[in-house]
Amino acid sequence: MKKAPVNRIIPFSNVDGPGNRTSIFFQGCTFHCLFCHNPETMTCCRSCGICLSYCPVKALRKKDGKIVWDSEACVQCDTCLKVCPHFSSPRVTWMTVEDVLNQIRRAMPYIDGITTSGGDCTLYPSFLAELFTAVKQQGKTCLIDANGAYDFASDPALMDVCDGVMLDVKAVEPSWHRELVSFDVEPVLRNLDYLLSVGKLQEVRTVILPNRDRENSETVQFVSQRIGGRCPYKIIRYRPFGVRPEYRRIMGEEETDPVYAESFVLLAREKGASEAFMV
Numbered sequence: 001m002k003k004a005p006v007n008r009i010i011p012f013s014n015v016d017g018p019g020n021r022t023s024i025f026f027q028g029c030t031f032h033c034l035f036c037h038n039p040e041t042m043t044c045c046r047s048c049g050i051c052l053s054y055c056p057v058k059a060l061r062k063k064d065g066k067i068v069w070d071s072e073a074c075v076q077c078d079t080c081l082k083v084c085p086h087f088s089s090p091r092v093t094w095m096t097v098e099d100v101l102n103q104i105r106r107a108m109p110y111i112d113g114i115t116t117s118g119g120d121c122t123l124y125p126s127f128l129a130e131l132f133t134a135v136k137q138q139g140k141t142c143l144i145d146a147n148g149a150y151d152f153a154s155d156p157a158l159m160d161v162c163d164g165v166m167l168d169v170k171a172v173e174p175s176w177h178r179e180l181v182s183f184d185v186e187p188v189l190r191n192l193d194y195l196l197s198v199g200k201l202q203e204v205r206t207v208i209l210p211n212r213d214r215e216n217s218e219t220v221q222f223v224s225q226r227i228g229g230r231c232p233y234k235i236i237r238y239r240p241f242g243v244r245p246e247y248r249r250i251m252g253e254e255e256t257d258p259v260y261a262e263s264f265v266l267l268a269r270e271k272g273a274s275e276a277f278m279v
């Protein structure tokens with residue numbers, strides 16, 4: 001039976017798409033963003049065992065070469081995440097679609113739908129298609145929060161059951177995009193156009209970095225001219241909280257000034273993104 005690594009499930013969220021939603025975070029990502037706030041979701045655990053001795057309550061052990069996490073014993077101190085040198089977490093559960101449905105069953109009467117996120121949930125497209133098919137049968141909507149690496153146009157089965165994609169466009173200049181996230185920008189921009197063309201672009205998001213006037217402007221202008229008023233454009237302030245110390249040295253220790261970020265909301269609206277807003 002198909003399984004995917006689930007990092008956590010938040011039963012009720014009002015920041016992962018419209019209405020009240022259950023958010024499901026998958027483990028693993030195609031990007032390696034310098035400003036990632038959840039770096040422990042980037043890769044799947046390789047069972048190196050380094051974190052085991054650091055757990056203060058012995059909630060981690062190794063069995064048959066794999067890490068076993070005792071969720072009952074865990075006190076959520078996050079020590080294992082901080083000491084993992086591989087941008088991973090031992091607190092991940094490989095779940096079937098049925099397992100996920102069982103976990104979200106109690107929330108179902110109270111939510112508008114689900115949002116899958118990560119990491120990058122599109123590493124598991126056939127799992128998503130199966131999960132969405134089951135959730136839609138219950139009259140709920142299914143959204144994907146994506147980094148844009150996956151070729152959505154190549155997967156009509158997934159698009160048939162996906163109500164929309166919330167897409168990150170972190171940069172548009174190719175070399176800066178690669179430096180920032182270790183991945184090419186072309187697939188992201190192809191997805192931007194494709195999702196617009198099929199009416200499934202739910203939202204675009206861009207993080208505004210401090211002291212990066214040219215890069216911020218290029219990205220905001222490009223996206224705004226592309227999307228116009230067809231979907232919301234979320235302008236996000238960079239915040240160093242959660243970013244790994246080695247990357248804070250590159251990205252800066254200060255969060256983006258709200259007045260500075262607001263100037264990019266105004267730029268976005270001036271360039272056509274009438275639904276631009278800041279968080």
Ligand code: SF4
Pocket residue numbers: 054055056057058059060069073074075076077078079080081091
């Ligand atoms: S978060 Fe849980 S598993 Fe990780 S070190 Fe702390 S108690 Fe142990």
Ligand code: SF4
Pocket residue numbers: 044045046047048049050051052067080083084085086087088089090
């Ligand atoms: S979570 Fe990280 S440190 Fe712990 S066993 Fe997995 S890869 Fe190793």
